[in-house]
């Protein structure tokens with residue numbers, strides 16, 4: 001087990017003359033829930049896409065589970081589960097059959113885990129129904145179940161509670177915490193302070209592509225609230 005599940009050094013992404021990710025040095029320790037907190041457009045999705053090798057870096061270096069990316073991307077990603085956009089499924093197939101189909105593309109053992117991961121996300125009772133009839137919260141949970149098929153050490157979720165009702169939010173948070181309780185790591189992006197404060201042990205605050213603070217939530221807030229600290233660090237946004 002590596003000490004840091006994600007590490008980046010001077011990571012930068014330019015789209016034309018816009019710098020979306022600017023010299024990011026990110027350290028995500030193993031075994032915690034880690035939040036990437038930033039307003040819309042701060043660069044959270046771009047950073048996650050870069051970590052997964054979906055968006056190439058302009059410069060800088062990164063490691064996933066101790067392995068250099070992109071050089072050893074395939075090996076690293078075998079132990080990483082991620083949801084970057086709303087998960088897509090075959091609507092006419094049942095939840096279970098969707099997972100069975102997905103398992104065929106995962107490593108050995110994935111097919112044997114289908115029922116266990118359905119149970120894990122609380123979908124066992126509804127697994128025989130067509131996904132077309134699932135609520136957004138159920139599809140989100142099925143998406144997490146699909147990630148768990150490959151028994152990942154690291155789960156990366158981009159805005160996982162977006163659009164969910166309170167029960168869905170609660171279930172997603174509980175799932176993340178149970179994953180961390182097993183010694184695994186969850187990285188979750190959010191523009192919601194309360195989300196990060198409630199779910200995460202540590203966080204990085206991203207502002208205009210830069211990390212302006214990172215560490216354990218307690219250290220970040222230094223006695224005050226995360227909201228006060230966040231507003232202080234992003235003051236330019238409110239005085240523009």
Ligand SMILES: Nc1ncnc2c1ncn2[C@@H]1O[C@H](COP(=O)(O)OP(=O)(O)OP(=O)(O)O)[C@@H](O)[C@H]1O
Nearest residue numbers: 015018020038039040041042043044045046047191
């Ligand atoms: N493919 C692209 N081409 C050009 N600019 C892009 C591209 N992808 C992202 N950007 C820009 O990079 C910046 C960061 O966007 P990103 O989507 O990563 O932010 P975010 O923090 O995830 O925001 P949101 O919460 O709205 O998803 C924005 O200014 C965005 O316009």
